[in-house]
Amino acid sequence: MPIIPLNKIEVFYGRERELKRLKEALEAGGPVVVTGPMGSGKTTLFKRFHAENPGNTSLMDTRCGSWNHQEPGFQGMIVMTRTMNWYLLIDHVSPDGSVLEGIRRMISADLKLALAVTYSQKVIGEIHDNFHEAEIIELKPFILRNFEEYLKIKAPEIRFTRDGIEYLHRLTGGNPLFTDCFLNVLSDGPIYGPSLLEAHFEAKFQQIGFRWLAEIQCLNGVKRGIISLLYRKSMDEDEIEEETGRDVRRELEELELAGFLVHDNGKWSVSGEFLKRILELLEKQTGCI
Numbered sequence: 097m098p099i100i101p102l103n104k105i106e107v108f109y110g111r112e113r114e115l116k117r118l119k120e121a122l123e124a125g126g127p128v129v130v131t132g133p134m135g136s137g138k139t140t141l142f143k144r145f146h147a148e149n150p151g152n153t154s155l156m157d158t159r160c161g162s163w164n165h166q167e168p169g170f171q172g173m174i175v176m177t178r179t180m181n182w183y184l185l186i187d188h189v190s191p192d193g194s195v196l197e198g199i200r201r202m203i204s205a206d207l208k209l210a211l212a213v214t215y216s217q218k219v220i221g222e223i224h225d226n227f228h229e230a231e232i233i234e235l236k237p238f239i240l241r242n243f244e245e246y247l248k249i250k251a252p253e254i255r256f257t258r259d260g261i262e263y264l265h266r267l268t269g270g271n272p273l274f275t276d277c278f279l280n281v282l283s284d285g286p287i288y289g290p291s292l293l294e295a296h297f298e299a300k301f302q303q304i305g306f307r308w309l310a311e312i313q314c315l316n317g318v319k320r321g322i323i324s325l326l327y328r329k330s331m332d333e334d335e336i337e338e339e340t341g342r343d344v345r346r347e348l349e350e351l352e353l354a355g356f357l358v359h360d361n362g363k364w365s366v367s368g369e370f371l372k373r374i375l376e377l378l379e380k381q382t383g384c385i
Contacts, residue, residue, distance in 0.1 A: 107250050108144050110242050111137055114233050118145055118210060121231035122183050127199055128210035129223055132235030133367065134355045135273025135307065138212035141235070142185045145210075153183045158190075183208045191216040191353045196226055203227070216353050237270030246272065253284035263290040267297070267369055274370045277304045298377060305374035311354065312378070312385065319347050323356060323366065324385045327375040330365040 114130075118141065121128045130138050146155045184202075189195060189211045202209045213219065215234065223230055238246055243265045247256065256264070268274040278293075281300045286292060302309060312320070318340070325331060325339055336344050348364060351357045358367045366372045379385055 107246070108140060109246050109249050110238055111141050111144075111235065114141060114235060115144055117231065117233050119149075121233075122208050122210060123181075124231075125229075126208045126210060126231070127203060127227065127229070128231045128233060129199075129220070130210060130212045130233045130235065131215045131220055133215050133237075133271065135271045136215075136235040136237065137272050138214075138235060139187055140272070142187050142210070142212055145183075146185060149183065152181055153185060155185045155187065157187045181208075183210070185210045185212070187212045189213045191219045195219060196222060199223065199227060199230070214353070214355055217359070218349070219353070238265075238272070239270065240265050243270045243275070246275070247279075250276065251279050251282070254279065254282050255284075255287045257287060257289040260287075260289045260293055263293055267293075267373065269368045269370060271368075271370065273307065274304075277307065280304075297373065301374060301377040305370070305377075308371055308374050309378070311356075318342070318344070319351055319356075320385050322347055322351065323375065324379070326357065326364055327366040327372050327385075330363040332362050333364065336364065 118128055118130065130141060132138055142155055146153045184207050186209070189198070191213045195211070195213060199209070199211070220232060220234075224232060240262065244261055247254070247261065247264075264275065264278060268278060278297070281296055281303055282288065288296075297304060312323075315323070321340060322336060322344060325336060331339070333345065333348065336348070348357065348359075352359060355367060356371070357364050366375065375385055
């Protein structure tokens with residue numbers, strides 16, 4: 097049976113409340129910060145808003161450079177914002193220190209602004225502390241009930257056992273992007289239970305996890321070494337420094353900003369089962385991370 101080209105299927109599901117909040121906050125003058133982990137649907141939310149408001153919305157993507165580099169293009173937006181009800185959506189803003197200064201400049205220019213920022217507890221906390229008027233919209237992973245509905249809408253031809261759905265939800269954490277990447281290697285013939293899904297994952301993990309693998313390729317040796325320690329078990333900063341023999345505070349913060357790590361109750365760990373399994377299979381296949 098053929099593999100279903102899910103990357104060509106546009107689905108907007110489970111974010112209606114966040115879309116309403118985004119519209120209301122922008123109409124009130126903003127600023128708005130849409131946040132969540134990689135693949136949680138920030139870009140999809142912005143695209144949906146833009147599609148519903150094409151006559152007074154501009155959508156900018158900063159993946160090819162920081163939003164500071166694109167600031168000259170904001171001048172025209174400032175004029176439009178001041179003369180009509182115009183909204184500016186800036187996607188893929190790096191969650192670093194430049195976010196605060198950028199928001200400050202955009203507010204001073206009276207822009208009705210929304211930013212999509214990968215979740216970082218530190219950065220979101222700083223935004224909340226510095227901009228009390230900012231609306232922060234966090235995109236949560238799908239709970240199991242919504243996840244099952246998403247599968248039916250996204251890939252109605254693919255059949256799962258109940259255990260298979262639970263396995264996929266546990267593995268992907270209910271993340272839409274990771275789910276789509278997994279669905280892209282399935283076909284419409286078998287009925288997928290945990291064993292068959294796990295076999296597909298092991299056989300095709302490089303295709304399924306290509307987003308994370310591409311990010312890993314950009315890391316230096318120190319950061320890869322930290323990740324190779326933490327995917328096995330959680331550690332505090334002192335334990336990591338003892339293992340690596342160096343001060344790693346900066347690397348830990350940068351890996352958290354990039355979405356690789358989470359810091360909870362004094363311990364650092366890899367962010368989620370999906371990434372952990374990708375790392376396990378990468379090391380198993382290549383001998384290293």
